[in-house]
Amino acid sequence: MRITLADLQPSQRHAWLTPLIVPRPIALVSTVSAGGVGNLAPFSFFAMGGQNPQSIAFCPVADRDGNPKDTLRNVLETGEFVINVVSRSMIERVNQASAPYPFEVDEFDAAGFTRVPSTVVTPPRVGESLAQLECEVFQIVPHGSGPQHSTWVIGEVLVLHVDDSLIAEDGLPDTTRLHPAARLGRQEWAYVTAQNMLILPRPTTVPGGKPAPRRTMGL
Ligand SMILES: Cc1cc2nc3c(=O)[nH]c(=O)nc-3n(C[C@H](O)[C@H](O)[C@H](O)COP(=O)(O)O)c2cc1C
Numbered sequence: 731m732r733i734t735l736a737d738l739q740p741s742q743r744h745a746w747l748t749p750l751i752v753p754r755p756i757a758l759v760s761t762v763s764a765g766g767v768g769n770l771a772p773f774s775f776f777a778m779g780g781q782n783p784q785s786i787a788f789c790p791v792a793d794r795d796g797n798p799k800d801t802l803r804n805v806l807e808t809g810e811f812v813i814n815v816v817s818r819s820m821i822e823r824v825n826q827a828s829a830p831y832p833f834e835v836d837e838f839d840a841a842g843f844t845r846v847p848s849t850v851v852t853p854p855r856v857g858e859s860l861a862q863l864e865c866e867v868f869q870i871v872p873h874g875s876g877p878q879h880s881t882w883v884i885g886e887v888l889v890l891h892v893d894d895s896l897i898a899e900d901g902l903p904d905t906t907r908l909h910p911a912a913r914l915g916r917q918e919w920a921y922v923t924a925q926n927m928l929i930l931p932r933p934t935t936v937p938g939g940k941p942a943p944r945r946t947m948g949l
Contacts, residue, residue, distance in 0.1 A: 749915025761804035
């Protein structure tokens with residue numbers, strides 16, 4: 731089967747790609763409008779990149795009339811956001827936070843999450859999240875302009891908060907303690923446990939037996 735994306739309606743493109751580009755980690759993004767109204771919404775079009783500085787990106791998709799989501803509106807107004815990492819225990823409330831609440835409604839209250847003050851940005855953190863990233867906008871990149879067009883919000887991570895319960899003997903976070911949630915296609919979700927994790931050291935040699943060069947720290 732071969733599919734040319736231009737032959738599909740935007741919603742069909744979403745239906746074909748989201749079951750395939752998986753599992754997608756979920757950024758539960760908290761923002762505040764210039765007028766002080768809080769907002770919380772999940773985004774699975776979400777990735778980290780680079781290390782120097784540490785960048786992070788998520789993608790709010792415009793509605794059928796081309797209007798921006800409240801999260802994007804706030805980020806454009808203030809240049810700040812917090813990414814709250816989602817664990818298994820948060821999934822149902824995160825789903826609730828994705829309901830199309832009016833701009834005036836703060837999803838912290840609607841979904842039952844606890845506000846914790848941030849340290850260098852205005853939007854609060856989600857107390858139930860075991861890892862939170864305080865971020866400032868680096869660049870906002872619109873892709874398209876009509877109904878359901880994308881806008882990539884690229885941010886720089888300024889401060890990371892990690893719950894002590896996640897820290898392993900080596901002093902770093904242990905993913906198996908996080909039980910991170912992910913979005914699949916349709917209404918499917920997934921989460922990582924020690925049972926479904928595969929541990930595989932990186933190759934130390936290249937063909938011919940020579941040591942593999944390390945080009946980038948940790949990658
Ligand atoms: C797990 C999950 C992931 C989502 N990912 C995205 C996404 O990447 N981009 C997007 O535009 N909407 C996404 N949504 C839908 C938004 O969360 C939803 O439209 C929300 O109401 C937007 O809130 P806001 O208008 O307050 O920003 C997702 C929903 C769920 C439940």
